[in-house]
Every structure is written in C-alpha cells, then in structure tokens.
Amino acid sequence: MxxxxxxxxxxxxxxxxxxxxxxxxxxxxxxxxxxxxxxxxxxxxxxxxxxxxxxxxxxxxxxxxxxxxxxxxxxxxxxxxxxxxxxxxxxxxxxxxxxxxxxxxxxxxxxxxxxxxxxxxxxxxxxxxxxxxxxxxxxxxxxxxxxxTPGPYPATAEDLLTALFIARWYGLDEQIEQYLPDPDVRAAFLAQDVGKVRYYPIPVRVGRLVQGEYGPAIEPAPPDEEGYVEFIATVGGYECGSYWTGRARIGTAADGRMVVTDLEILEHGWSC
Known part of the structure; x- marks a missing residue:
C-alpha cells in the first residue's frame, strides 16, 4: 500500500x-x-x-x-x-x-x-x-x-491503599473520605507531599518492609496483630522515580467496608 x-x-x-x-x-x-x-x-x-x-x-x-x-x-x-x-x-x-x-x-x-x-x-x-x-x-x-473513574469498592488491603493514593494523585476528594474516614488521619495524609503521576499509576505494594539491594522493598505478609501493614507507594519519572514507605492500619467501617483507620509515612526517597 x-x-x-x-x-x-x-x-x-x-x-x-x-x-x-x-x-x-x-x-x-x-x-x-x-x-x-x-x-x-x-x-x-x-x-x-x-x-x-x-x-x-x-x-x-x-x-x-x-x-x-x-x-x-x-x-x-x-x-x-x-x-x-x-x-x-x-x-x-x-x-x-x-x-x-x-x-x-x-x-x-x-x-x-x-x-x-x-x-x-x-x-x-x-x-x-x-x-x-x-x-x-x-x-x-x-x-x-x-x-x-472509580469502580467497585476495593476488597483487598493492596487495592485499598492503591485506590487511596490514586484518589490523592488525581484529586478524588470524595473517594479519600470513603477510604480514610478519620478526619485527623485524613488531614495528616493530605498534608503529605506524595508527588504527581506524570507517566502512569503504579500499584501500591503491601506487606512487610525489608531492605533490598537497591533500597526498601516489600515482602508478602499479612497484617500484624494490630491490623497494620507496611507499604511502598511509587511515582515514576523520566529517569528516576520517587517512593514513599509507610504503615497503615486496615479496619472495618460501620457499614462493613474495609477502610484505612490510621496511616503514617515513614520515608521518602528516590529510586533509579
């Protein structure tokens, strides 16, 4: 042709x-x-x-x-x-x-x-x-x-934390209130700088933080006895990206939904 x-x-x-x-x-x-x-x-x-x-x-x-x-x-x-x-x-x-x-x-x-x-x-x-x-x-x-556009409500801790960061990255304020209902915890999360997605969103990895060869990494692990999981959220860049490690407690709302009841950012760093 x-x-x-x-x-x-x-x-x-x-x-x-x-x-x-x-x-x-x-x-x-x-x-x-x-x-x-x-x-x-x-x-x-x-x-x-x-x-x-x-x-x-x-x-x-x-x-x-x-x-x-x-x-x-x-x-x-x-x-x-x-x-x-x-x-x-x-x-x-x-x-x-x-x-x-x-x-x-x-x-x-x-x-x-x-x-x-x-x-x-x-x-x-x-x-x-x-x-x-x-x-x-x-x-x-x-x-x-x-x-x-959000879809079905998250059913796993990984999807819940991924959805929470997506809502923050893309300004979905109503979703943040659903996933993080405590106003004080939500205000602290909103005060954190969690970067901006410039290429494509990356799933939040959930489990137990370990030190890998090139920085922090996640190993599969269930929540601890208090309901906390550790996580890594990542934003990609043209050459290097940013990551945020933290811990979050997963609980249940009055209507039975899985929600984040507490969240703490532990470290912010660069990954290449």
Missing part, C-alpha cells in the same frame, strides 16, 4: 493486529527496509503493530505497543511524511510514547489512551497537532482531557 501518499507502493512484512515477539518490517517498492518494529525485544516483552487511520492526520498510521498486553505499556504512533517517519511528542514529559493498556481513535481524530488499576478506569484524550517550527518533532500530542 501507499504509506505516505507519494504514489509509490510500500509493503509490510510481519503480523499486524496481534501480540507477538517477531519483527514487523516496512519495505519500499524495491524491498528495501524502511523501518523495523519489534526489533530486539527483551525475552519477557511482546509487541503489537496496528495499521490505522487517524482522521485529519493520515490514513496509514502505525501504532506500536510494547510490553505485557494486560499491563500498562508503551504505545507509539508513527507515520510517513515526505519520505520520513514522524511521531508526535508530548504524551508525557520528554517522550514520544503514550502509556496505557489500550487506545481508541474517535471520528474527529481524537486519540484516547485507556487503562485500569485497582478498579479505576483512566481515559486521557489527545489531539495530534503540527508543532510550531520543530524540525525534529514536527507533531505534538496535546492533552484535551483526563478522566479517572
């Missing part, structure tokens, strides 16, 4: 629309490779390449996903323009990759990046626009809206 509208026919060698670890190669009319996708993937990583149309942009956009299908992973949009491959910049800081578990393209060309975590649904909507005079990244992905 003609990938860039110049009248010449380009070809695609490899499986589209499915997850696998094999290369997908774009070739010109003479069979010369123009672009190789899924090249040198680590053993635990798979890739998927889709050929889609984005209204107002191109009828031949390649969407490359890389990672584990059911987990949050990278999503890259690329297409040919004037004999070169271009990819929009700006989904997240300092990268041309979006992060989610899937994507959708609306009839008006809006690109939705979607994902779920601890029962929450995340939808970020972008418009891809031409960048002002940038020869290296001629297109920008401009965020239009972001929605975080």
């Amino acid at each position: 003609d990938l860039n509208g110049d009248g010449a026919v380009e070809g695609i060698i490899g499986a589209l629309g499915e997850w696998h670890a094999e290369e997908v190669i774009l070739v010109d009319s003479g069979g010369y490779p123009l672009l190789i996708l899924n090249e040198s993937l680590p053993p635990s990583i798979q890739g998927r390449v889709d050929l889609v149309s984005v209204p107002g942009l191109s009828d031949a956009v390649l969407v490359r996903q890389a990672g584990t299908p059911e987990e949050w992973h990278s999503i890259e949009f690329t297409w040919m323009e004037d004999g070169h491959f271009v990819s929009p910049w700006g989904w997240h800081p300092k990268t041309n990759l979006a992060f989610g578990q899937g994507y959708a393209i609306a009839p008006d060309g809006t690109v939705e990046i979607t994902g779920t975590l601890a029962g929450h649904t995340f939808v970020r909507r972008y418009r891809i626009k031409r960048a002002p005079a940038d020869p290296f990244w001629p297109y920008l992905a401009e965020l239009q809206s972001e929605e975080v």
Whole structure:
C-alpha cells in the first residue's frame, strides 16, 4: 500500500493486529527496509503493530505497543511524511510514547489512551497537532482531557491503599473520605507531599518492609496483630522515580467496608 501518499507502493512484512515477539518490517517498492518494529525485544516483552487511520492526520498510521498486553505499556504512533517517519511528542514529559493498556481513535481524530488499576478506569484524550517550527518533532500530542473513574469498592488491603493514593494523585476528594474516614488521619495524609503521576499509576505494594539491594522493598505478609501493614507507594519519572514507605492500619467501617483507620509515612526517597 501507499504509506505516505507519494504514489509509490510500500509493503509490510510481519503480523499486524496481534501480540507477538517477531519483527514487523516496512519495505519500499524495491524491498528495501524502511523501518523495523519489534526489533530486539527483551525475552519477557511482546509487541503489537496496528495499521490505522487517524482522521485529519493520515490514513496509514502505525501504532506500536510494547510490553505485557494486560499491563500498562508503551504505545507509539508513527507515520510517513515526505519520505520520513514522524511521531508526535508530548504524551508525557520528554517522550514520544503514550502509556496505557489500550487506545481508541474517535471520528474527529481524537486519540484516547485507556487503562485500569485497582478498579479505576483512566481515559486521557489527545489531539495530534503540527508543532510550531520543530524540525525534529514536527507533531505534538496535546492533552484535551483526563478522566479517572472509580469502580467497585476495593476488597483487598493492596487495592485499598492503591485506590487511596490514586484518589490523592488525581484529586478524588470524595473517594479519600470513603477510604480514610478519620478526619485527623485524613488531614495528616493530605498534608503529605506524595508527588504527581506524570507517566502512569503504579500499584501500591503491601506487606512487610525489608531492605533490598537497591533500597526498601516489600515482602508478602499479612497484617500484624494490630491490623497494620507496611507499604511502598511509587511515582515514576523520566529517569528516576520517587517512593514513599509507610504503615497503615486496615479496619472495618460501620457499614462493613474495609477502610484505612490510621496511616503514617515513614520515608521518602528516590529510586533509579
């Protein structure tokens, strides 16, 4: 097919629309490779390449996903323009990759990046626009809206603490009151700086804190006799991330819901 509208026919060698670890190669009319996708993937990583149309942009956009299908992973949009491959910049800081578990393209060309975590649904909507005079990244992905919708009430300590931090990171104040009903404990938690999600949310790990090779780590463990669990909450960065260790007591509200009755941040540090 003609990938860039110049009248010449380009070809695609490899499986589209499915997850696998094999290369997908774009070739010109003479069979010369123009672009190789899924090249040198680590053993635990798979890739998927889709050929889609984005209204107002191109009828031949390649969407490359890389990672584990059911987990949050990278999503890259690329297409040919004037004999070169271009990819929009700006989904997240300092990268041309979006992060989610899937994507959708609306009839008006809006690109939705979607994902779920601890029962929450995340939808970020972008418009891809031409960048002002940038020869290296001629297109920008401009965020239009972001929605975080809670789902079923958390049923495990890990999901409860993950949901609590999600509510804090994304400003879901009503959810914070549900998960952390004590006003004094809630005020202390809200006074803590727990960072900002700039790429994608990471589950809070719950159990027993131990010292690992590269800093604090979590080993699986039930709550102690007083109902306390220890945890690590993490926010990823472009090169390094931040973590917060703490302990939380898990109890039961009058209506039977699992709630956090006490919470203490123990340490804040950096992880690379």
